Amino acid sequence: MLQRWPLLLGLIAGLGAIYLGLETGSGEADAWGRAARWTARIGLPIFLLTYAASALGRIWPGEITRTIWRNRRWWGLGFAACHTVHLYALIKALEASGEVRTIGSLIPGGIAYLLIFLMALTSSDAAMRVLGKNWKRLHTFGIHYVWFIFTAAYAGRLMTAKTRPEAIYGVSLCLLALAIRIAAWRKTRRS
Ligand code: HEM
Incomplete structure (x- = not known):
């Protein structure tokens, strides 16, 4: 039961970000816009901890990193919970602003959500057994794709003051997590 707390943390972080957005926004569109941004912002470190969990454990073996590694499934579910809250907030933000998005602009994020939900639904030993090699394919592709969407979303914001x-904040955290994975991969290859 204790190992499940990252799931609760993800949910509370997402709902807390919505609450703060709604409390501080001026007008409905601004409030839901804040909620959409802040739910993504707070979800990023939870996602990156999942993304880099095994790499952290390999580079810096210790009690804390081993616990994160062992519980990475729950960190992943925590991120899925937090990002589901982001989905709710952004639907409300789009509704409140009246902004119309083209189908094309929704595809990259939509695919990320599909992958997040598929990964969450298959985060069990039973699903691993049933899917076999496809489980690894789904989770490896999914986690890198979500990393890419986060990096691209933040990189796109670099040009505006x-x-x-x-x-x-976003790009440096994403690149740091990638660097940790590369360092762990090189360490494993050397040994
Ligand atoms: C179809 C799906 C999605 C839509 C329509 C969408 C829409 C939005 C909207 C409306 C905002 C607030 C924009 C603003 O006010 O500046 C936002 C922010 C953001 N979203 Fe999403 N989003 C989607 C999926 C995703 C996914 C899957 C990720 C990451 C994997 C993501 C990451 C972000 C980030 C990083 C921000 C900016 C957060 C910040 O300001 O710190 N979004 N999104």
Whole structure:
């Protein structure tokens, strides 16, 4: 039961971000816009912990990193919960702003959501047994795809002065997590 707390943390973080957005926004569109941004912002470190969990454990073996590694399924589910809250917030944000999105602009994020839900639904030993090699394919592709969407979303905000601080936050965390994975991969190859 204790190992499940990252799932609860993800849900509370997402709902907390919505609450803060709604409390501080001026007007409905601004409030839901904040909620959409902040739910993504708080979900990123939870996602990156899942993304880099095994790499952290291999580079810095220790009690904390081993616990994160062992519980990475629950960190992944925590991220899925938090990002489901992002989905709710962004639907409300789009509704409130009246902004119309083209189908094309929804495809990359839509695929990410499909992968997040498929990974969450198959986060069990039983699903691993049933899917065999396809389980690894789904989870390896899925986690890298979600990493790419986060990186691209933040990189796209680098060019605008107003959004540059959060873009630097997002891009640097994403690149740091990638660097940790590459370092772990090189360490494993050497040994
Ligand atoms: C079809 C699916 C999606 C739609 C329509 C969507 C829409 C939105 C909207 C409306 C915002 C607020 C934009 C603003 O006010 O500047 C936002 C922010 C954001 N979204 Fe999503 N999103 C989707 C999926 C995703 C996914 C799957 C990810 C990551 C894997 C993601 C990551 C982000 C990030 C990083 C931000 C900016 C957060 C910040 O300001 O710190 N989004 N999204």
